[in-house]
Amino acid sequence: MPVEEFVAGWISGIAGLMLGHPIDTVKVRLQTQNTYRGIMDCVIKTYRRESVLGFFKGMSFPIGSVAMVNSVLFGTYSNSLLLLSSTSPQERKAQPLNYGYVFVAGSIAGFVQAYCLAPFDLIKVRLQNQTEPRTRPGVAPPQYRGPLHCARSIIQEEGPRGLFRGAWALVLRDTPTLGLYFLTYEGLSRWLTSDSKEPGSATMLVAGGFAGIMSWTIATPMDVVKSRMQMDGLKRRKYRGLLDCVISSARQEGPGVFFRGLTLNSARAFPVNAVTFFSYEHLLRFLS
Numbered sequence: 431m432p433v434e435e436f437v438a439g440w441i442s443g444i445a446g447l448m449l450g451h452p453i454d455t456v457k458v459r460l461q462t463q464n465t466y467r468g469i470m471d472c473v474i475k476t477y478r479r480e481s482v483l484g485f486f487k488g489m490s491f492p493i494g495s496v497a498m499v500n501s502v503l504f505g506t507y508s509n510s511l512l513l514l515s516s517t518s519p520q521e522r523k524a525q526p527l528n529y530g531y532v533f534v535a536g537s538i539a540g541f542v543q544a545y546c547l548a549p550f551d552l553i554k555v556r557l558q559n560q561t562e563p564r565t566r567p568g569v570a571p572p573q574y575r576g577p578l579h580c581a582r583s584i585i586q587e588e589g590p591r592g593l594f595r596g597a598w599a600l601v602l603r604d605t606p607t608l609g610l611y612f613l614t615y616e617g618l619s620r621w622l623t624s625d626s627k628e629p630g631s632a633t634m635l636v637a638g639g640f641a642g643i644m645s646w647t648i649a650t651p652m653d654v655v656k657s658r659m660q661m662d663g664l665k666r667r668k669y670r671g672l673l674d675c676v677i678s679s680a681r682q683e684g685p686g687v688f689f690r691g692l693t694l695n696s697a698r699a700f701p702v703n704a705v706t707f708f709s710y711e712h713l714l715r716f717l718s
């Protein structure tokens with residue numbers, strides 16, 4: 431099994447994460463808390479209360495974990511494509527790709543990565559939602575002192591299964607959208623590259639950026655449900671399950687609720703995924 435894709439996926443995951451985390455924090459807060467009037471209100475309140483550090487809450491943990499999940503995503507995608515089409519990445523560059531295989535391999539990779547991502551994403555979302563400023567004398571400390579304390583508290587209060595709260599929503603979000611993610615990337619990079627040539631840097635950036643926007647646009651409604659399910663269970667349970675979350679969110683806040691965070695998801699998706707694919711492709715050329 432080729433491992434270069436796993437290594438390149440890991441490093442490119444770190445690059446994308448560092449660029450996108452502050453926007454991700456604002457998005458998660460808007461999706462799960464009703465105290466903000468909009469993006470700017472959330473940015474200003476976060477900055478005033480928590481300083482610039484507030485935007486980076488929960489980032490130390492994803493640097494290791496989300497990067498590892500990105501490695502699972504790219505490694506599973508490439509190896510699934512190898513199984514389906516019986517061609518190596520080098521051979522695939524020389525002949526037209528079967529887009530059906532690309533979509534299926536991307537969806538398999540999305541399914542596998544969703545399960546690996548679930549506990550890490552849950553911890554990230556819970557930490558991002560803590561609006562208390564960093565510990566100061568006289569101010570009550572936040573509920574979770576850090577990622578490990580958060581994981582321990584969830585296991586103690588909600589049992590080990592608590593770490594997988596929202597996992598089904600994550601699987602439903604990522605399985606089809608990652609099929610679309612790789613399909614958009616491969617389709618656009620082929621379209622922008624002349625026959626028998628390898629995609630250039632500008633092509634990787636543009637195709638990666640649009641793959642991110644396309645997949646996150648489709649993923650946003652399920653992303654809202656996922657974030658809400660992950661925050662549920664903290665105190666009293668609000669939702670009986672995924673369907674109940676969908677129905678009661680729509681009833682209480684109208685269908686527009688499923689598009690909360692769409693602007694931020696798209697604004698974050700372009701640079702993050704441009705850099706992710708750019709560094710992935712270059713690392714792969716360097717490693718093989």
Ligand SMILES: CN(C)C(=N)NCCC[C@H](N)C(=O)O
Nearest residue numbers: 446604607611645646649702
């Ligand atoms: C729509 N979805 C879930 C995705 N496209 N997922 C892959 C994205 C990878 C990148 N780290 C990011 O956070 O955008």
